[in-house]
Amino acid sequence: MGTMMHVGIDLGTTNSAMASFDGTTLAVVPNALGEMLTPSVVRVDARSTFLVGRRAFRFLETDPANTRGEFKRLMGTAERLGFEAAGKDFLPEELSAHVLGSLLADAEAALGYRPAAAVISTPALFELPQNHATMTAGRLAGLSEVTLIQEPIASAIAAGWRADAEGLWLVYDLGGGTLDVSLLETRDGWLRVVDHGGDNFLGGKDFDNVLTDWAAARLAEETGLPPLSRSNPGHRRALGKLKAACEQAKIDLSRLERTAVVCAEVFSDPAGHPVDADVPVTRQELEGLVSPLLERSLGVCRTLLERNRLSAEAVGRVVFVGGPTLMPALRERVGALFGGRVAEGIDPMTIVARGAALYAATVGLEARPPSQEEAIPTGMVLRVEHPAVTVDTEPFVVGRFLPAQGEEVPLSVQIARLDGGFTSDEAEVSAEGAFVVQVRLERHRQNRFRVSAFGRRRREVALRTPELAIVHGVSIADPPLARSIGVARSDDTVLTYFDKGTPLPARRMAIHRTVQRVPAGSLDDALAIPVVQGEFSRAHLNRLIGTLQIRGGRLKRDLPAGSRVEVTLQLDRSGQLHARADLPEVGESFEDVAHVLVPSASPEILEKELGTAQQRVAAAQRRGFAQANPALVRTMNGAADLLAEARAGLEAARGGDADAAARVHRLLLDLNGALDEAEAELDWPTLQSEADQEIETALYWVGAFGSPAEKQLCESALAAAAEARQHRDAAALDRQIRVLSSLRHAAFSRDPSSVFQVFDWYLGHAGEATDPRQAQALFEKGRKAADRGDETALREINRRLDDLFPGSAEDRQRSFGSGVR
């Protein structure tokens, strides 16, 4: 077996990089110009010729109509980016594929072959649609196998590769377009992501933007002309030129105290004379301008620590990632927060690509394409399984022989390290042709082994692939899911399938019941199973990432309300979601890769949503004043700031800035989440009254019919509810109300008359049944069972009726029209 080669790619917003790792040497692959970074810029000319990287970057300011950058920010959206001269437009993943193609061509020049498989990094806060788009880009670039890794994990692997540092680390990754702050823990050589936070719309480009706006204002002062504005599509070209000059000035100010934003012929005045820019700027001025952005990023760090009940002192090491982190003021301020415990000596520009290559080794992703020229090896086929990289010095190697017809399975095996430092005992081969052998590794290096197999009379059996390699080093857990995923139910609750932090790949099945009838053959009727991502218990507050539709047109017979649906969600390592619904009662299966488009809201829809949010903020402010709640009024003032930010973004979105539209969408989601919390606070008095009512009822029923264990649980819930009241913790009180309600239901069901009372309730609410015909039939049966006093039959009828009363129509509508409970 030859040396394996692993390739990692940092597909960045501004720049991309590639690294290779052969088990010993980790190297950044330079591009054709000898540079370590390739600008993520694509140009398409009138002859439809593609230019990628530095050569395309040169046209970014002079020919923005045919040159595109920063398309990573739009990954996963349906936004097509046009190229005027060629008269063509492309999806962001198609443009990313060209960047990847350029990197792969560079790798071919350096390695002698074009890699067929690679690990590509994505921001920790990328969600499924964006990850899916990244996978597509890899495949379009010709990679037959693509694995994704979250950028902070990649950085941590690269930063910790030779360091056996234990404890907590914080990865501060400020890229061109996004900020990711991740809290990682290393224990016993294992790396685990504890939590992460960030801002999908705070990056180096925002630093450039504030400097650009400042320079535009200075230029307007000097010339007396109106300032350039990002909301004006006519200013786009001039702003592009000014922004490039500002970016250069920002980089210069990382090592100089003063410089100037210099740009020839930024635009023309009304008389047609070209206007040049030469605006002096000092490091101090730049630091003043970006200070609010730095503070915002520190806020993300503090929130992350608070959420995990940690102080900054608990963080042993801070790793900086991304070009903007070279700014001295940034390193100083972030470093100061963590007492100067910064990992030095690691290039923040290529750290992600290096980590991705190391990760490729941990998952055994071989970059070398299978060669057609190599001689076909002979001998018995042996399939061996083992970790490619592990912190364990004594891992297991599992093998299984796959003999051809006529070949006899060996009786025993022995594994020896090629350096002669270890030879295992001879292990028996089981009846199914398998063995499990523990081997010993030398620390911090690649360990190569040879498997020897023996047949009768200890005669050695030739094997097709007798060698294997295991690297001893830092191991990482599987990539964790950034946000929880579940199915939205008709009562606006979520059944969580995968909690945040679940390692990928993951697969889970759960049972649901339908809440409406779907007639066979009906083209109009469909039952929706919405899949949502987020941390809220109420479905509508989460993000819809796909909907599995059970369509009547495909059904051979009617699907009655209350039918069992077995929903399986499967997520691969890259976060791609496959959903399947099995309907055992009608013998049908519906399978789909959930449509994974980020809702690309138009400015009109955004404006409407903004209007609604504005009304909610105003109402919450009024109620806050009325209830004399100053903390809430302050929170709502913060919400009003978010609204103002969203309004400003909306202006830019109207000017054709799709990125700004996505930002407004995100701001609105955050705003709605904050409003929801505020409204919960305002509803506190109502919640208390609900709690009083529930306690009274629960005490009655549990006291009368509860088991000793239920009575004890009731006491605990009452104590917890009292504590929640004391701390004014709405979520905790709500939880205890639910606990008491469950206990009440359990006790109530022991009352011999309860079954009749429940049936009466359904009769009284007959108009709310989702399938009136079925409900009517059950009512008929129920009446007969009640007349003859058949409690068992009536209980079963009640259970079936329950499926027909899935919650209010408003709840269902809010819950993305969910047709299951």
Add this chain to the structure above:
Amino acid sequence: MPVPSPDCENYLRRHLANPFLVLELAPKAGRSELERQGAKLLAMLAAGLAAAGTYATPLGPRERTAEMVREALAELRDPARRLVHEWWAHGLAGRIPTPRRRFPPPPE
């Protein structure tokens, strides 16, 4: 209103996938033991070994997949989540059938 049956079934399904059951480890197992056992099971599953395909539960054997092993490892690496699973595993411990002995006892 009666408790809906899907919730009960989903609840049971989750508890029968207790990470200690899936990994066939005692609740007191240490970190290195956990990682080694997880890696071993993953390798055995990848090689298609029948012994790795099922695990014992109080309600009889259940199918074991690589995803379950990975998830169990992740759950037990998190100290807070591990505590919850330990609590459940202690409750289940007396009801888990003793694993089959791989080899017969040595003759006396």
